[in-house]
Amino acid sequence: MFRIYTTFDFQGNLKNKQYFEGWYFKHISADQDSALSIIPGISLNPKDSHSFIQLIDGLKGTSQYIRYAIEDFNFDYRNHQLKVGKSIFTEKFLSLNIESEAISVKGQIHYNKRIKYPQTLFSPGIMGWYSFIPFMECKHGIISVDHNLTGNLSVNDTLINFNNGKGYIEKDWGTSFPESWIWIQSNNFSTANTSFTFSVAKIPWLRKFFMGFISFLYYNNQFYLFSTYNGSIITGVKKEEETIELSVENKKYKLQISTRRKTSSDLAAPSMGEMTRKIKESINSEVSIKLLDNKGKTIFEETGYSAGLEITDKIFNYL
16 A cells, blocks of 8 residues: 555565556667667566566667566565666666677666655655556556666667766556557756656546546646646647647646657557557657646747657547
8 A cells, every 4th residue: 555655666466467567767868869768567467477678769769678587576675676687777776787689788877866756645646546546457657757867878789878868767557558548758858857748548437438647847846737636627639640739727727738759669568467569659759848827828838859759549539
């Protein structure tokens, strides 16, 4: 129960029959010439239980899925540290030591000046009070909305310098990803320490479903929150080929979002605990944000780069 207040920690247990959990670490170099997302996780199911590390190269549009045995997965709750194979993952750093037929990755990256998502007793994370609902198919947590990077990674003997780059950490856990969703994320804006995330999905609920969304803009040391559970609504959706425009609002603010998809890579996603679903993810897209107050005054207007973007087209049947 109390693990939901330490979102980074492993939320499941190895006795689960149909379960997944994945941590998402995004790294963008200072010049934005390198974009690498690293996803360690575990897949528990009767057919093919295993642990894994996925790597996505956002500029090349390539991905690798490295399998490990269940025994190679370990979470140290005392030190809040995940280990998959010989690689270590924490909120403060990661240390990679990956050797497979397809790829070799070694090195460390440290996370500095981390900005955490706000937490209260009745709202442990970005899902608000939905965090306490036990039967939801997928739960979402945000670990760090923005931090600076220090370190290097050697990928197939090519050294990538991440010093002064930007990072972001989130995670998912449950039985399956939703049937359909949109996910947008960027913390590479001209204004320092600015971060944005938006996600909308079809959520099963009591043999029916509802369209739930969560979103925030962190700007000027303030979180502007938009979500289903705080009374915000989606007021507009427009799709044209690789561009999506969205508008959301609550009693105080309006948010206009326009995103353009670029290079995409294949990503393995969970279905009833099995990592058998294939989706497309981009981490070099663009998202333009405009935040206004309820009188129409513009508070923030910028474009974010090296944006993460996932779109399943079925979502537009429900929005």
